[in-house]
Amino acid sequence: MALKALDIYKILPKKNCKECGDPTCLTFAMKLAAGKADVDLCPYLDDNAKSVLGATTRPPIRRLKIGIGERSFTVGEEFVLYRHDKTFNNPPGIMLRVSDTQSRDEIASVAARVRDETFTRVGTGLMFNGITIINSSKSPQVFAKAVETVENTADLPLVLVAETTDALAAALVHCGTYRPIIHAATRSNYREMCALAKQHGCLLVVRAPDLDDLAILAKDCAAEGVQDLLLDPAPQSLNDFIVRSTAIRQLAITRTVPDLGYPVYLDAARNALRDAYLALGIVKYASVIICDPLSPEATKASLTLRQNIYTDPQKPIQMNPGIYRIGSPAKDAPVLLTVNFSLTFFTLEGYLESSRIPCFMFIIDTEGLSVLTAVASGKFSETLVRDAIKKFGLENEVSHRTLIIPGYAAPLSGRIEETTGWKVMVGPRDAADIGEFLHEEWKQ
């Protein structure tokens, strides 16, 4: 699979000509190994070498774009079983479910909800992704009507679930060109489903509880000319799901069974276990999850979980640097300086709020590094603090000139004082002690 920097270096011309933009062939090789550079940048490679190095490996799990327009989203293109190995790339789309037997108003209100509802965390708006419409009525006309209602309300990615191709065909009249997902091709109907998918250019879910069958079915569909597929392993229990979904991911990324190299579809619309399916789908490799409209509590929890799991483990979420207020601080309120690593921010914010002392949080840009790593790497420096004070006009916000810095930044206290002219108090190492610290130290 991935070549090491030195293996690549051996193939490179070793001229250190710098024409690729790197100072040496070795540094260029390191970039190639990390996937951060393009082979074509080197003008001295023959085709043979290029093909060895550049064999642009197709992602083991197919990349699919679902829907069109602003709310379209991408799934698949995953490479790992564990997020710590690299990262999970494309978070699953959560598609709220309506049935065509519901009233027009009910259907429209769910569509409007998915269109409008946003929950903001760490500066990012979290939303559901689309609507799933179930053909419970079994009637093609009713189904089509329901799809029309959704289409009239919002431009959202759709999943159409019906047992007959007639119903799907009727519905696709309204949304066929918007890259919806249709569910589901089985051993008995896959030819008609493929024809329908091809006709409208939509994405097709293939369904089989046995992974052998699923792989063969996916292969057959691909042979019919439909390659934008999703896999529904039809789990009967949470255990079924975790076992099958893990197997699909593992067999796909190792390219053991390339026919399983498609994103996984999960129906989480179960009564009592909805939250459990949803949570498990998020952590265990589902790419499209359908579920009933969620309570506000489950909405926040599930969207937060998705955000957590799909954070790049090597790139912590960052807060915007600046001045944040806890309560309504007066001009003489304490200023607590810390880094813009989101976890640090939230932890400190939580303890500050519960301390009930109005204060300012002064967040400096350490590129998302925690206090300890930022200090160790030199990112957290006195000049950074000085520049941030200037940039955010801290001097105008408060009447005093005292900064409270994190305990782990204590080695910098002298230099910060010297550079900024502000008095520095070294706070506790553990954010949990900040309340006590403020009560005891600041009050003096």
Add this chain to the structure above:
Amino acid sequence: MRTVTFLPSYRKIDIERGKTILDAAQNAGLNMNVVCGGQGKCGKCIVYIQSGKTEFDRQKYLRFFTEEELAKGACLACQTTVQGDLQVFIPESSLIQEQKILIEHRDQKIDLRPSVRKFYVELQPPTLADPSPDLTRLLWGIQKNGGPAAEKIYVPLEVMREIPAILRHSDWKVTGTVGLVPGGYRLIDLQENDTAKRVYGAAVDLGSTTIVAYLWDLVEGKVVGVASNYNRQISCGEDILARVNYARKNGLVKLQSLAIESVNTALTTASDNAGIDREDIYEVVVAGNTVMTHMLLGIDPAYIIAEPYVPVVQRALSVAASRIGIACNRNCGLFAFPAVSDFIGGDIIADILACGMAGQEGVSLLIDIGTNFEVVLGNREWMFSCAGAAGPALEGGEVLFGMRANPGAIEKIVIDPETLIPSYSTINNLKPRGITGSGLIDLLAELFAACIIDRNGRIDTGIGNPRIRIGAHFPEYVVAWAKDTDINKDVVITENDIKNLIMSKASVHAACVTLMKEADVTRHDITAIYFAGAFGNYINKKNATIIGLIPEINPDQIRNIGNGAVTGANIALINRRERKTLDEIANRMAYIELNAEPSFMDEYTMSSFLPHTDLTLFPMVQKMLDACRIKRV
């Protein structure tokens, strides 16, 4: 103006009110011990005010003083301002003292091919029949005597002007000095009569602490004099960062002139000892780290130390020594080693030249440890390098009783596993005052082997032994009782000191492993580990392995190359072809930014344990541990 009188030397200095005592001491030419660069953080610049008015917030720095010191009115020179006329007593311990400096040259068979050569010529005076110009006559003579082709030699104007007088005054018997500089040959000097035997060159290690100079007879190819002295910049801050900050605040001029002065002092001492005239030094080769090289040349180093860490120049530089004030022959050239990055400077390139790893097929690991450390891994095909902050712990800083290699410093320690009583040796066999970096490595390894600390470095306070006790802030182990010391204090190592040491050693080990992973080699592939730098020379290789400072390999394959910077500079001085390879070595090397390497933190955490979290990487240490555990049970 206020007058400060320093005792016991009675040196006097006038200084503005409000300046610190440290400023006054520095103006008076006293080299005070300021590890932290005068930030009030190291507590090493203790002075006693005998009389006069000062301002000092003693409460804030209480931790640095013993009761006895407080009773005598101790304060920190860097945090005390002069308010009135003062008498200040500076104890010996607050002054930088004569250091034990490594002067050692590794024998290596290097061809003598200096870039400066002299040619004695006896010319025919011009006649009407042979009216060719003086210059032509001279250069032909040099060419005939084995020098470069006449038309290839460039002659600078100031030498040109001297030619007619010297030729005629010496009766047409002269010695021309030809140097190879970038751009070609150059007639750099013309002297009367035969001085061809008098061609000298100097190789200089421009360290941030110490300057070492080797004076070479470039005709005979032998060392004729050696000298070393402190880098006077120390008075502007102990570490590089402090000095760059000093330069930012006060300008570069003072730092540059201190560097030049330090080099000149070394050159003077060496040439005086050798009994030669500095006018006969025609070339100076300098290996220094990137910042030192910048400062020496008067190039602003400010951008090297802050993101994105860009040096002004990386390639090797040749300049006229006289232009920056190096006192040698007026046309002496100065060659400065190239650098790879902010941290991998000319000193490391010199280390590489010294150990010869760039020519070997086997993979070597080169480790240069100071406050910062640099690691290079590679062979004749490829090289990876990285650098990091080891923290000053391994040099004796950040450790309560850590000190540099000064007289009275404990440099070797063994602890009896039964009685837990240590035996130690100190520099110059004086009563102990503190512990050096190599002593600390011994101490850590011995504490570990005696099961006084666990693998996390925590002292087992359950052991009933008077040497193990709970100190003011941390548990500690008493290395020497007050009565046996020179400072009347128990010399201890605290759990916090141990933590700092472990953090330091972990950074070095993690850096090694990060490079090894990048190159896909294991410890079994490493054919040699070279320790460079003065520190490496005193290090106990076995103990360095026991604490997990370096990957475990056969101890016979670990070598101390001593002062690699000066050895490398020597090689580059006497052989101009070797010098040519330097830019190539610098070019070949890839620099790995540890902070940008996601696995580095993981490796660091794994290495923050004794000797390492994964004991299978340290089979010898594992055996040792098993043996001492059996002893314990």
Add this chain to the structure above:
Amino acid sequence: MGLPAMFDWNSVIREVVIGATKSDGGTRAVSYRIGGGTTLPFLEKTPKPPLIAFELCDSPQYWSPIITNYCGDVVNSPAEWAKTAGSAYGADIIRLYLTSTRQRNYSDFEAVKRTVELVLDATGLPLIIEGSNEPKIDSEVFLKCGEAGQGERLLLGTAEASRYRSIAAAALAYNHSLIAQSPIDINLAKQLNILLKEIGVPQDHIVIDPYTGTLGYGFEYSYSAMERIRFSALKGDTDLAMPMICSAVDSLSVKEVRDAEPGTRDTMAVAWEFYTGIAAAAAGAEIICVRHPDSIGKLKEAFRSLAHSKVPTGGD
């Protein structure tokens, strides 16, 4: 079902016993054997459902008002509370925090012993006991806990790299197991286990707590730390081959729960505990701790489905 995932694991998670029934010399109505896993969580032929521990304390002033309001007067008696947790809430394990020891200069160590004995009398469930927050009184507190629970195979909490000797001594003296907590890092977890091993704590007496930052507040780090620990254990790292416990103690104090409308605060708290708990179980945690009683039933139902396994039928 055909085509199972293929892993080349070469080791298993060590088993740890919690609680002792009469036949084992204790008085518990049940005891549990956790660990034993041979592959990723729930991929075994007969996976075990994770256990749910209900966290309570002996001095409710230190507890979230959401819980004390919800549980009512019972919180004033740890014994009654523990009994209710078993009979009404449906917990598998009781985790008792001796919050009373957090008072300044606490020294009534006999009371510690008494509390533990009362709780043991009140419930037949196995017990996790959380000792003091103050290193100075660790030794006494843990010894009293250990003594009070002699023969009961308690799980004592919590050992950390900076303070593990006292708790280890108590666990060793009275044959209890202990929780080893490290701050969300596989290497630190391993180091602590090594330290414990080196002072003689048997490895089948250790449960790893990799520290759980709750959902939205560092959970992703904990999730990956747990996955990495499980992975390394299965790959043969015996110093990490212990079962894991997850306690997202901050779940009740996060902004989302604090700011929830008073009427929905309980459901928000449960949603937070539930999503954290089930994801942690998927990453390998075998004991999930909760503080809200309503989280228990919801998690139990999910765990039943998660542990449910069918004999492979070879297809549809």
